[in-house]
Amino acid sequence: MLDKDNVVLVEITRGSIVESRHRGAIAIVDGNNQLVASVGDIDFVTYLRSSAKPHQAISVITSGATKHFDFTKQEIALMAGSHSGESYHADCALRILEKIKLPVNALCCGIHKPFSHKAVKELGKNTSELHNNCSGKHAGMLASALVGDYSLEDYYKIDHPVQKAIAKIIAEFANVDVNALIASIDGCSAATFAITIAQMALIYARLINPKDLRTELQEAAKLVTQAMLEFPEMVASKSERIDTDLMCALPGKLVAKAGAEGVYTIGLLPSTKYPSGLGIAIKIEDGDIGRARNAAILGTIEQLGVLDSLAIEQLKTNYLPPIKNHRGLFVGEVRPSFNLDLS
Numbered sequence: 001m002l003d004k005d006n007v008v009l010v011e012i013t014r015g016s017i018v019e020s021r022h023r024g025a026i027a028i029v030d031g032n033n034q035l036v037a038s039v040g041d042i043d044f045v046t047y048l049r050s051s052a053k054p055h056q057a058i059s060v061i062t063s064g065a066t067k068h069f070d071f072t073k074q075e076i077a078l079m080a081g082s083h084s085g086e087s088y089h090a091d092c093a094l095r096i097l098e099k100i101k102l103p104v105n106a107l108c109c110g111i112h113k114p115f116s117h118k119a120v121k122e123l124g125k126n127t128s129e130l131h132n133n134c135s136g137k138h139a140g141m142l143a144s145a146l147v148g149d150y151s152l153e154d155y156y157k158i159d160h161p162v163q164k165a166i167a168k169i170i171a172e173f174a175n176v177d178v179n180a181l182i183a184s185i186d187g188c189s190a191a192t193f194a195i196t197i198a199q200m201a202l203i204y205a206r207l208i209n210p211k212d213l214r215t216e217l218q219e220a221a222k223l224v225t226q227a228m229l230e231f232p233e234m235v236a237s238k239s240e241r242i243d244t245d246l247m248c249a250l251p252g253k254l255v256a257k258a259g260a261e262g263v264y265t266i267g268l269l270p271s272t273k274y275p276s277g278l279g280i281a282i283k284i285e286d287g288d289i290g291r292a293r294n295a296a297i298l299g300t301i302e303q304l305g306v307l308d309s310l311a312i313e314q315l316k317t318n319y320l321p322p323i324k325n326h327r328g329l330f331v332g333e334v335r336p337s338f339n340l341d342l343s
Contacts, residue, residue: 006040006285007338010295014323014332021337022292024262024284026300027201028340031209031276033175035198037340042198046283047184048170049192051200051259053137054080054207054224055173056190059166061220065143069099074234076227078136081235081243082258085114085131087122092234093130096139100146104129108156109138109188116237134188136234141190156190158183163191170195172217173203187260197281200265205279208255208267225267228255242294242319246301249311261287264297268306278304291334294319299336 012020025040035042057080060066066076075096083089097104107129113120114131129135144162145155155162163183171178174195186192195203206213210221228235232247235257246256246266255267262284270277280300284292298320302312323332 006044009039009282009284009299009336009338010292010334011337012291012323012332012334019332022284022286022288022296024282024292024296025197026283026296026338026340027198027281028300028304029198029201029205029279030274031205031211031270031278033202033205033212035201036278037342038198039338039340040197040283042201042281043196044283045182045194045196046263047186047192047194047259047261048200049186049259049261049263050082050134051257051263051265051281052166052170052193053082053134054228054255054257055170055203056080056137056166057140057224057227058217058220059162059169060140060144061223062169062216063144063147063162063165065140065147066223068147069096069143071096071099071140071143073223073227074231075136076140076224077231077234079140080224080228080257081136082115082133083136083234084116084237084241085119085123085127085133086116086237087119089234089237090128090130090135093135093139096136096143100139100143102142102146102152106142106152107132107135107138109134109190115241132188134186134190138188138190156188158185158191166191167193169217170203172213173206174199175202197283200263200281200283201279203279204255204265204267204281205277207279208269209277225255225269228257240318242297242315245315245318246297249307249315254306258289258293260289262289262293264293266297266300268304271306273306274304291320295334295336296338299338300340302336303340303342
């Protein structure tokens with residue numbers, strides 16, 4: 001079932017021929033930690049980037065910060081998400097900071113334009129760290145540092161106890177030695193860790209079905225999963241984000257989380273069709289986070305047969321529209337080009 005070379009996952013056509021291709025890998029692992037399908041090089045090691053956020057939120061819970069500061073599920077969902085920087089996201093991040101009694105400038109995530117075009121227009125240059133897609137994650141890390149009585153000014157650094165605790169959790173979920181994890185600096189300055197595509201699928205299989213983990217991690221994983229299911233708009237946005245739209249298309253049954261550089265991860269909760277659930281990890285080799293990744297995501301979901309045709313077509317309309325030229329003529333399409341062997 002393993003293919004050591006990445007395969008073409010997505011094709012872009014113009015007229016009757018394929019004009020461009022995107023290669024990559026997909027791994028699907030069930031809740032019994034068994035590989036059920038794969039394409040491409042699933043042993044490829046790459047960084048989780050923002051796909052680690054649910055597990056970083058688990059660390060906030062296991063640190064005792066969630067109970068100490070009485071964080072709500074909505075706030076936990078923001079910690080687990082990459083939000084679009086809209087007012088309800090920034091307000092939620094601010095509430096977390098108010099609970100832990102720290103100012104906005106305690107966040108070391110930096111400032112960038114919000115993902116939301118509406119927020120960019122409304123805010124102009126009046127953005128702050130609150131609008132950074134990682135503000136919830138960083139606020140949670142600060143909370144963990146406070147309850148651990150650790151230093152605050154360097155909470156984001158790789159060798160800080162908060163980041164070491166996160167590394168340990170990711171290693172446990174991935175079933176690897178924590179000392180074997182490769183660490184680097186993420187876009188928000190916090191630590192990011194590299195594992196294989198297969199291990200990414202595993203940590204999401206265990207996120208939604210953590211039965212093999214120690215009790216503390218089981219309880220934390222269930223809480224993070226429930227928070228994401230109940231507040232999918234805090235994980236991404238109320239509109240124009242495939243993470244939230246996927247979760248809303250399968251309410252209460254799926255969690256989805258984008259990472260940078262072509263990474264995407266999904267946890268499909270146990271169901272009649274997949275009794276132990278599924279963890280899914282996708283990596284687009286060239287790092288695309290638009291048309292290629294969207295095509296791979298929707299191709300995977302369609303082949304798994306968990307959405308009806310109407311829901312799939314709506315998602316395709318939103319995220320895989322036909323290619324048009326400058327006069328509005330249809331000239332091509334973006335399409336998945338892989339087959340998952342689910343037999």
